[in-house]
Structure formats: C-alpha cells, structure tokens
Amino acid sequence: MAPRLEKKGKRTGDCPGDEETRIALATSLEAVLESRKNANAVFDILEYLQAETQEDLLSAIRTCNRLFGTLLERGELFVGRLPEEDDKTTDASCSAEDKYKMWMRHRYNSCASSLRDLLDHKSFQVQESALCTLMKFVKLEGDYPLLKVKLEHHCTFPRELLKSVVDGLLQVDKDSSLLISRFQEYLDYVDVRYYVMTSISDHVAKASQKAQEAVLPIFQQNVFLLASSISMPSEEAEMSNYLVKQQGKPEEWKVTKLKEHRKVFEKMWLGFLKHKLHQSLYKKVLVILHDSILPHMSKPTLMIDFLTAAYDIGGAISLLALNGLFVLIHQHNLEYPDFYKKLYTLLDPFVFHVKYRARFFHLANLFLSSTHLPAYLVCAFAKRLSRLSLTAPPQALLMVIPLIYNLIRRHPACRSLIHRPSGLSDISGDPYIMEEEDPAKSRAQESCLWELKALQKHYHPDVSKVACVLNRPLSEQEDDISDLLEISPSELFERELKKKVKRVPLEFEPFRGLFGKKGDICGVHFALE
Numbered sequence: 001m002a003p004r005l006e007k008k009g010k011r012t013g014d015c016p017g018d019e020e021t022r023i024a025l026a027t028s029l030e031a032v033l034e035s036r037k038n039a040n041a042v043f044d045i046l047e048y049l050q051a052e053t054q055e056d057l058l059s060a061i062r063t064c065n066r067l068f069g070t071l072l073e074r075g076e077l078f079v080g081r082l083p084e085e086d087d088k089t090t091d092a093s094c095s096a097e098d099k100y101k102m103w104m105r106h107r108y109n110s111c112a113s114s115l116r117d118l119l120d121h122k123s124f125q126v127q128e129s130a131l132c133t134l135m136k137f138v139k140l141e142g143d144y145p146l147l148k149v150k151l152e153h154h155c156t157f158p159r160e161l162l163k164s165v166v167d168g169l170l171q172v173d174k175d176s177s178l179l180i181s182r183f184q185e186y187l188d189y190v191d192v193r194y195y196v197m198t199s200i201s202d203h204v205a206k207a208s209q210k211a212q213e214a215v216l217p218i219f220q221q222n223v224f225l226l227a228s229s230i231s232m233p234s235e236e237a238e239m240s241n242y243l244v245k246q247q248g249k250p251e252e253w254k255v256t257k258l259k260e261h262r263k264v265f266e267k268m269w270l271g272f273l274k275h276k277l278h279q280s281l282y283k284k285v286l287v288i289l290h291d292s293i294l295p296h297m298s299k300p301t302l303m304i305d306f307l308t309a310a311y312d313i314g315g316a317i318s319l320l321a322l323n324g325l326f327v328l329i330h331q332h333n334l335e336y337p338d339f340y341k342k343l344y345t346l347l348d349p350f351v352f353h354v355k356y357r358a359r360f361f362h363l364a365n366l367f368l369s370s371t372h373l374p375a376y377l378v379c380a381f382a383k384r385l386s387r388l389s390l391t392a393p394p395q396a397l398l399m400v401i402p403l404i405y406n407l408i409r410r411h412p413a414c415r416s417l418i419h420r421p422s423g424l425s426d427i428s429g430d431p432y433i434m435e436e437e438d439p440a441k442s443r444a445q446e447s448c449l450w451e452l453k454a455l456q457k458h459y460h461p462d463v464s465k466v467a468c469v470l471n472r473p474l475s476e477q478e479d480d481i482s483d484l485l486e487i488s489p490s491e492l493f494e495r496e497l498k499k500k501v502k503r504v505p506l507e508f509e510p511f512r513g514l515f516g517k518k519g520d521i522c523g524v525h526f527a528l529e
Helices: 018-034 036-050 054-074 096-118 124-143 159-169 177-188 190-210 217-228 258-273 279-296 300-313 315-331 339-345 357-367 375-391 394-410 412-417 450-455 461-471 489-498 521-525
Strands: none
Touching: 018 036, 018 054, 036 054, 036 096, 054 096, 054 124, 096 124, 096 159, 124 159, 124 177, 159 177, 159 190, 159 217, 177 190, 177 217, 190 217, 190 258, 217 258, 217 279, 258 279, 258 300, 279 300, 279 315, 300 315, 315 339, 315 357, 339 357, 339 375, 357 394, 375 394, 375 412, 375 450, 394 412, 394 450, 394 461, 394 489, 450 461
16 A cells, blocks of 8 residues: 655754755655655655755755656656646546656656756856756656657657746846856757757747737847757758657657758747847847858748848848848849848948948948949949048958959949049039939949049058059959958058068258257257267
C-alpha cells in the first residue's frame, strides 16, 4: 500500500547556514532516492527554492537537478495526461504505483515552475544554474517522454517545457541579454532552434494582444537578441545535431526539414517586425537583415513593405535599408519607382560622418553602375557629390572624387560636366539647384564640376593630387574605391607620418629676436646670440 503523501508545512525558525543547508539537502535527496517511504522529504528540497540567499538557492537547484534527473531516468514519474492533484476520482481507478508517480509528477512540475521563476532572479549565477537545469530536464523529457505518443507520427520533444524557458528569457521589464547569451549554445541543436522560433512567434503574438498601443521596448529588445542569435542552416545536410534523439521515421517530422524551418523563421521575423520599433532597434535589425534574415526566408518579398517604409524614414535608417532593397531589387525583381530619387535625397552632408558611410557608398556605387541610367540622373548625382565635397572631410574626399570620375567614365554623355567650353565666369551663376529633391529638375546637365577644380587647392596634398586628375584626359579604366571606403582620419595621419620627405626651410630670414624683427626694441634687448 502506498504511503500517505501530504505536503509538509514550511519551517519556522532560523535558516541554517550554508554548510547546514548542503547537509540537509543531501540528506533529503538520499532519503527520497533510497525509499518511496521518504517521499515527503521532497518538500524539504523544494522549500529551499524559495530561499533568500544565493548559496542556498544554488544548492537547492543542484539537488533538484540530481533528484528529478534520476527520477526521470528511473521512470518514476507518471506518463500520460496528468489529472489534477485534488481530483478524488483517480483514487479508486488508479493503483498505488500510479498514485505515487502522479504525486511525484506534480512535485516535478512545481520544481520546473520554481526554476522558471528563478530565471528572473537578481543573481546571474542563480539564473544560469536554473537555465541549465531546465535544459537538462528538456533533454531528459525527450529521452524519457512524459506523454504517450505514437513515435511514427509525432516528435517526443518537450515543447511546453522549452516554451516556459523561452518565456523566462523574454522578460517584459528586465534586460535578459546575459542569460540569452548563455542560452545561445543550445540553439546549435536543430530541434531546440525550431521550437524556440515557434515559441518566440507565440510570445510576440500574445504580447501584441495584451499591449494597447505598442509592445514594450525592453521585451522587443529581448526578442531581437534571442531571434538574432538563431543561425539558420543553408542546407539540410547541416541539420544533423539534435538535443533529443528520436526513434521511428525522422524524415516525417517537420523539425528535420529545412523548408519547415524557413517557414517558422519567416513567421517569427514577420510577426516581430510588424510592430513599431525603437529607432536604435530599427538600425540593429537593418544591419543584419540582408545577410542573416532575407536569405533564409521562404518568401523574401514579404519584407518589401518593411524595407520601403524604412527607406522612407530618412537618415541612417534609410542608409541601412539600402542593403535589403539591393537584395530584393537584384534577386527578386522588386520595382521601386522613386528609388533613385530617394537615393539622391540621401546625399546630405551627414552621410560623410555616419558609421555606415562605407556601406552606403558601396551600394550607391553598385546602383549607379548600370549603363542604362539616363544622363540627367547620373549628372545630378555627380554634381551633388561634387557640391557636398566642398565641406567633406579629407578621408571622404579620397573616396568621393574617384567615385565621381567613375560615373563620368561609365556615362560618356556626362563628360560635358568637365568639358564645357563656356564654363562659368562666376560660380554664383551656376544653374544647378542644390535644394531641388528631384534630380530631373536640378539642372545638373547645364552645370560643370567647378567644385573639383576648387579642391585642387585643398590643404591636404592627397586630396589635391586626386582632384588634379581632372586636368588630364580620364582613362577608360575605372578606379577601385573598395579600399578607400573604410579609410579613417587616423589612417591618413599614420600615412603622413610614414612619408619620407626632404627637409623644407620654414624661415627664409634668420630669427633675430623675441618676435623675429632685427631692428625693433625687442630685437636689441632680447637678441639671440
């Protein structure tokens, strides 16, 4: 006959010290595992999961790890649909063995719930220990399922337990970046990755239903950190690492198919990106969108609305959206009627100072490489870049001026900008309209590149040298600007320091006195010998 199992009340009195806690937990663990008659000692173990000190919590988590890990391996937890603990109808229909396993299964569920709550603890060591224990339970529940399933039709992965772990990672009001970083190693498993993506989709959908106006920014940040940590495979041959080893017919499970992974991946990101994002998070998404998100989506064209909206925002966000638009235009035949008009308006003085400058000009060079572009459009870009170069820093000029030369080389019709016989007698009579946002109305074709002529007198010798190329006929070979995109002021400075130059006299009249004049009073009384 099974022992009577009743919940033991909480202790009253002082909490024992760390050593006493470890001894008490070890004694209770040994008692529970030794005999079912000592099953009530499990309450003594679970009670310590509510302790206040970090040491007691860590000892309790380790003990629960050993206890329920052993019980899962022994098969001493009830398998099947678990009745409610206060359901009296099970007393007559169940054997003593089943009653014990049901009771212990409820204790296991209480332990898992407490560990889930500890993922929000103030101590990262407690969070990490709880996370690793829960993931061990995920592994063991997969190997020793607690639900009765037909292996030929279903996967035995413990999705609900993993979903509770994801719930603990996606805190609403607390940054979980450290814990998510610790969780990344589990994302190397194909099955974990698949069910984490489904859980993220569910959590984002629920959060959007609860939120009246917008999803909380901290929650969005946690979602992004977890979602961006997922590295998708490119081929099904890469999908061989599973946390839970399955039996039956693996080829029939969705989790083993790359196509299904891409569908879930796409659903996760589309669900996340349909909500309004903070500007900093917007930038983080756009930075990884073109190489970490779009290539793994089933239908990348579903991102058109998001990218075009980002492109219309302006500033750095528009610059970053160019990468994704480039992929959709060149690989998925996206038509964007006002694309070049918007690209033209992005050419502002700030573009030379943002950290995404290299990426922007690399893509701008690619977009302007087509020989089918109308001459007025290329002239407008060349002229606008020339005008902006008057106030650009030297490191940017070393890249922009060759880019202007390349535009003229590609489009012979634009050579009128550098070979205009009449020229300009006064720059105030330049017909080019800098403030015009439509390149077709800017009158760039009627102007000339007098700005490059002015840069021939630039204070930096390298800039002056590059600008002087305009005095000679342009070669047919384009300049490679790839090495110039990332150049920085410190690199220019280092380059100047390494130059070997002849000694140049700085004074043509020898120094005679305090202020350098020979005949003045300072020169008489403070003359240098």
